[in-house]
Amino acid sequence: MRADARRNYDKILATARIVFTERGTDSSLDEIAKRAGVGPGTLYRHFPTREALVDALMQDWTDRVAADADAAIATGLPARQMLLDWFEHFIDHITLHRGAASKICAAMDDPASPMYRKCRVMSDANRRVIDHLGADGELRPGVDAANIMRLVSGVASVADTSRTELDVRPMLEVVVDGIVRD
Amino acid sequence: MRADARRNYDKILATARIVFTERGTDSSLDEIAKRAGVGPGTLYRHFPTREALVDALMQDWTDRVAADADAAIATGLPARQMLLDWFEHFIDHITLHRGAASKICAAMDDPASPMYRKCRVMSDANRRVIDHLGADGELRPGVDAANIMRLVSGVASVADTSRTELDVRPMLEVVVDGIVRD
DNA sequence: GCTAAAACGGAGAGTGTCTCCGTATTGTTG
DNA sequence: CAACAATACGGAGACACTCTCCGTTTTAGC
Numbered sequence: 001m002r003a004d005a006r007r008n009y010d011k012i013l014a015t016a017r018i019v020f021t022e023r024g025t026d027s028s029l030d031e032i033a034k035r036a037g038v039g040p041g042t043l044y045r046h047f048p049t050r051e052a053l054v055d056a057l058m059q060d061w062t063d064r065v066a067a068d069a070d071a072a073i074a075t076g077l078p079a080r081q082m083l084l085d086w087f088e089h090f091i092d093h094i095t096l097h098r099g100a101a102s103k104i105c106a107a108m109d110d111p112a113s114p115m116y117r118k119c120r121v122m123s124d125a126n127r128r129v130i131d132h133l134g135a136d137g138e139l140r141p142g143v144d145a146a147n148i149m150r151l152v153s154g155v156a157s158v159a160d161t162s163r164t165e166l167d168v169r170p171m172l173e174v175v176v177d178g179i180v181r182d
Numbered sequence: 183m184r185a186d187a188r189r190n191y192d193k194i195l196a197t198a199r200i201v202f203t204e205r206g207t208d209s210s211l212d213e214i215a216k217r218a219g220v221g222p223g224t225l226y227r228h229f230p231t232r233e234a235l236v237d238a239l240m241q242d243w244t245d246r247v248a249a250d251a252d253a254a255i256a257t258g259l260p261a262r263q264m265l266l267d268w269f270e271h272f273i274d275h276i277t278l279h280r281g282a283a284s285k286i287c288a289a290m291d292d293p294a295s296p297m298y299r300k301c302r303v304m305s306d307a308n309r310r311v312i313d314h315l316g317a318d319g320e321l322r323p324g325v326d327a328a329n330i331m332r333l334v335s336g337v338a339s340v341a342d343t344s345r346t347e348l349d350v351r352p353m354l355e356v357v358v359d360g361i362v363r364d
Numbered sequence: 365g366c367t368a369a370a371a372c373g374g375a376g377a378g379t380g381t382c383t384c385c386g387t388a389t390t391g392t393t394g
Numbered sequence: 395c396a397a398c399a400a401t402a403c404g405g406a407g408a409c410a411c412t413c414t415c416c417g418t419t420t421t422a423g424c
Contacts, residue, residue, distance in 0.1 A: 002370060002421060028411060039373030044413060102284060102343060110345040140359065147352045154336035154353075157343075161284060163292040170329045171336075177322065178360030184390060187402060210380060221404030226382060 009046050011036045016053055024098030025054055054103055055115045061093040062121045068093075069125035079138035079180045086129050087172045090122070091156040101156040108153060123149050133180075140181050151175055191228050193218045198235055206280030207236055236285055237297045243275040244303045250275075251307035261320035261362045268311050269354045272304070273338040283338040290335060305331050315362075322363050333357055 001009070015036035019027045029050060033043040047053040072086040094101050107115035108123065127145040134143065152175065159166045183191075197218035201209045211232060215225040229235040254268040276283050289297035290305065309327040316325065334357065341348045 005371060041373055105340050106343045144352060150340050151353050151356060154340040157339055158287050158332050158336040161288045171333050174333060174360035178356035184401060223404055
């Protein structure tokens with residue numbers, strides 16, 4: 001990659017991070033280009049779609065999300081607590097930029113999406129948590145990690161969409177009660 | 183309301199119902215106007231925002247949703263079954279037009295939204311089901327109807343967003359397990 | 365330095381939202 | 395059944411956003 005290309009790539013990404021945080025992932029891409037000091041053509045050459053741009057930013061979290069999952073497992077807390085912690089961390093990450101959660105919901109079951117791979121990294125992290133608890137017999141039989149991921153992403157999406165600052169905890173408690181054996 | 187106004191209002195609504203069903207609630211409003219044979223100005227005078235138009239269409243279901251809730255209660259089925267039936271019916275209705283579910287999620291906690299009133303009708307229907315089962319002691323203590331509504335709307339939204347035809351049943355089972363006493 | 369390859373950027377085409385206001389339609393009143 | 399408000403229509407057009415094309419500039423290797 002040529003030096004000027006790399007420079008612009010980085011500038012665009014840094015600007016997108018700011019703008020997406022300020023105004024959500026549906027902000028104008030031309031404006032991001034302008035604020036980054038590049039032409040629209042340059043932005044679209046590096047990131048052909050909005051999803052590709054969101055995907056590039058996701059790199060930051062996917063690693064952290066995966067780490068959070070493993071950290072949750074390492075705590076050895078009871079199933080209920082471990083799941084609640086993990087889910088809350090997960091939701092905190094994917095709602096960092098307004099509008100991202102629902103894009104992730106959509107990409108999760110769409111292998112054609114640029115974001116699909118990173119969704120899989122997060123899905124796999126979740127699977128590790130679920131499998132760990134499942135192996136200990138702490139979960140109801142038949143719990144499917146993929147479905148849990150969809151459900152929790154749905155909670156994130158609801159919280160993200162909602163005008164009012166919504167507490168996800170009560171919803172997560174219902175989900176957790178639906179998962180753990182009791 | 184003048185006769186010609188009423189005529190156009192009805193034409194726009196009928197057209198919107200078709201277009202929203204074909205291509206979802208994010209279709210072009212100008213195109214709906216064109217297909218209805220009216221100018222854009224006329225559409226926007228009757229329905230100042232897209233939400234107002236969706237809201238007007240919702241009238242059709244809110245009644246049916248409320249009826250479904252009462253029908254579910256009347257069956258007298260065990261809690262698990264009653265809830266699953268009710269949730270599935272509810273989701274079927276609000277995913278009739280692609281994109282509607284997430285708009286409903288957003289409106290549910292936003293009294294300023296034109297759709298808020300109709301969301302309340304559906305929320306109240308849900309509350310009746312939950313309260314009915316709660317009174318019989320079939321639910322876990324502390325179950326909050328509003329949260330359940332958000333959760334189930336979230337499931338609807340996930341199913342609606344997903345490219346692939348997603349089966350909501352497994353997700354609903356988790357939710358139901360999280361609600362019923364066992 | 366020179367040259368080919370790579371990348372830039374911005375004008376502009378295409379699409380959608382929404383408004384303004386001159387024109388047309390309706391219903392009421394004498 | 396005029397005639398006149400009042401009401402409603404509709405489409406031109408301003409504005410915003412997405413995305414592309416291509417003439418110009420920058421880079422890297424020789």
